[in-house]
Amino acid sequence: MEQKHTLSVLVENHAGVLSRVAGLFSRRGFNIDSLAVGETTNPGISRITIVVKGDDYIVDQVSKQLNKLVDVIKIKIFKASEYVGRELVLIKVNAPAASRAEVMQLVDIFRANIVDVSTQTLTVEISADQEKISALMSLLDHFGILEVVRTGMIAIERGSAADHIL
């Protein structure tokens, strides 16, 4: 069954590693929904979080191919119940004086934040799971969304288990 899979990949921070990892997916016709590469506290190591659609068999195959890349240190494929998934989204929404209060109410209800304001717009920051982000965006859509910037989802294992590579 086609479903979303979340992969967390620790890699050596060498030139070209990101291009090789992304290339491995595209050569297999895999559509990457989102990808986020962040630093770890070890300057030589980065973590790539990838969300892809596909069936279990193909994800398993890609994971085996990833493991063969020399710069890949470790791969985790998360199952829905075992991780906390979060994404950060910045949304610039149409909000002249007449509708500003109403937009601010929504921001409060969703525990989002306002990070910028102009006479005609508000820029809203929300960090949440996919469901909550979709809900806020569909509500803000009534006012007119002007621009959206998303990080892609990141994920961390529930409980005390840890990579000990920071």
Next chain:
Amino acid sequence: MEQKHTLSVLVENHAGVLSRVAGLFSRRGFNIDSLAVGETTNPGISRITIVVKGDDYIVDQVSKQLNKLVDVIKIKIFKASEYVGRELVLIKVNAPAASRAEVMQLVDIFRANIVDVSTQTLTVEISADQEKISALMSLLDHFGILEVVRTGMIAIERGSAADHIL
């Protein structure tokens, strides 16, 4: 002078585009600090936010090369004063009963959130600028950071200007 540059690149959502964009940086020996690819509200278009170190001349050259890629729609290079930059970080920190209250105080002060708890750990979510994230991480370091997952920075232009490609 070597400094950090933030690029926001709108791309057609075709297979291989991410690999080509990342490859363009690595072939020039450019070290990508972070990269985040997120969906836009147009399913055919994604936005890539890239943070790189390098001098102005080289960033300008890479930007010209990016513009030549067929899947690249638009590039913005942000100057420090003109954008809001934010990153989302998940931090799993050592927090047995004896130190849990102290960790929770820090979380409150930084307006961060606790997203998971176990008998020995807390998982903290913070969405902020680089300075605030560094400050929280160096404070949590005293308790023992077990794992860090970062999205990489995303950026949105201040004021009402917008791409109108969502």
